[in-house]
Amino acid sequence: MVGCPLPVRAMASVDLLPYNLFSRHLQERFGEKIFKVTLDAGFDCPNRDGTRARGGCTFCDASGSSAQVSPPATPLDEQLRLGMAGWQRKFGEKARKFIAYYQAFTNTHAPVDRLREVYRAGMEHPDCIGIAIGTRPDCVGEPVLELLAEMASRKYLWVEYGLQSAHDQTLARINRAHTVAEFVDAVRRTRGRGIEVCAHLIHGLPGDTPAMMLQSVDLLASLGVEGVKIHSLHIVKGSVMAGQYLRGEIPLMSRTEYVQWVCDSLERLPWQIKIHRLTGDALPHLLIAPEWSRHKLAVLGAIQQEMRRRGTRQGSGVRSLTPDTY
């Protein structure tokens, strides 16, 4: 199981899901359930350390949007061991194979020699069937992509690019400090190297209308990414948005609105795109709002129920698009 830890009873019905769940793809590919261990490799972010900008994305907290719970500075091998042990306490002998997920901050923001050493923990662990690397689209130069391609020839490898919105005015408003064009360029340069690409979107960002959110989805569909993560805008302690929200400057969508926009989004994504996640991953003690986003199972259940009510599934509304027509 990947992303949010759903209980076993919730996994029993994945074959009936109206979308192409990543965890089901993993189970089919590797013959058993795969669990994800999130890691904090101690990176910084070019949007915080001045390489690109300072201050960070306005939704991001001091942990670099990490859902990882090991104490800071825990060696990566130990983080892996602790994460695997946590899944094994919960799922017993079923938890045997894992993906090492380099999640916190920007996990390609270092010289290639350091990256190679950091990735060693996941690449060499015999129980890791793959690794996933979260990063920014402006932080994957040719030497980094060459390293990732070499790793992908030896191990199942995903790179996860945060886009959040395919609208430069929205990216500027949330201080993303990269452009849509840089994202498109990164995806195109990553293709053909054996690396699977997952793109992240946040629905409900300030300034993004429902039509704009669907244009973001259409861009991902036109680029042919292999995976997508979508979550609703949530406000966490320590972020710039926390202050904006508390001053009444950031409206948040209701669960009903989010469910509608996610269903609209799924209908526009071709079936072959794996859906990695449809809910947020904020640590519970950091989440300020919306309260409904704490209840992931209820959100997922409402999405599935709405698609069944509509009689649609992922890809049922796919249009013919190319990045150039976007």
Ligand code: SF4
């Ligand atoms: S969300 Fe990612 S890119 Fe933005 S400031 Fe946080 S770590 Fe950096």
